[in-house]
Amino acid sequence: MPTRHVLRPTVELEIQAKVDTNHPDAGVSGLTLEAEERMRAREWEIAKTRTRWDDRQESDREARTRRMVSDQSRARRVEFQRRAGSVDRRLEPGRADPREGLSRGELAAVNQQATRIHQMVKSSISRAVLSKQLAERLVRGEELVSAAGAVIENQWTRPGGIVPIAKVGEVPRGEVTVEGRVTQLWTPSHPAVQQVGLLEDDTGRIRFTVWKKSEQAMVREGERVRFRSAEKNWYEGRCSIGLTWWSNTEFPERGAWWK
Secondary structure, three states: OOOOOOOOHHHHHHHHHHHHHOOOOOOOOOOOOHHHHHHHHHHHHHHHOOOOOOOOOOOHHHHHHHHHHHHHHHHHHHHHHHHHHHHHHHOOOOOOHHHHHHHHHHHHHHHHHHHHHHHHHHOOOHHHHHHHHHHHHHHHOOEEEEEEEHHHHHHOOOOOOOOOOHHHOOOOOEEEOOOOOOOOOOOOOOEEEEEEEEEOOOOOOOEEEEEEEHHHOOOOOOOOEEEEEEEEEEEEOEEEEEHHHHHHHOOOOOOOOEE
């Protein structure tokens, strides 16, 4: 039986074939049908990848993307307001502003009270929100004085609001935020205590304890401080506060050059 010989290209021929195929000036001449179809398909794929359907001098692709993102953000905000309105009717979207039903004189009085409350409770809520809360109570028939008292009480009892020292014991929470001036410090009787003293504001005074593990900044007598997330404690019917790891000490007057 005769031996069958298979012709195989040499290494030099394979290298030259690759060079000829990939050279930018090389055409399809000399290629097999399979190689020619593969090259055509590759060129078509590259051209399709690089070309946008709106490949114009002034494309609006970016503008359309911004509009889409804005519409989605607006839809999420409306959905959030709708869910919030199911819990608190005052947050219901489309709800009329109660200040629109007040006279000019009533609106001026409401805005004045909102400014006073904002300064008194040092609230992070804007004066506009406070005036809206006051207006809602006036629309329901409350007097401005009682409405202001209720809004102040709400601001004192909400989480994060600065509570007058005289009201600390009445707040239905285990942690409070208070602000006042350190009127007295004395030597701690326990090695785990960093500082102990009295904090006083216009309504009263309260004993505070700073634990060493809380890693709080040292306070000085006569200094105005704000204790955030201070833990309430009771001893012999008296309420005191303690600063733990979760608490924070702020100094409103430090760094104020005009002081």
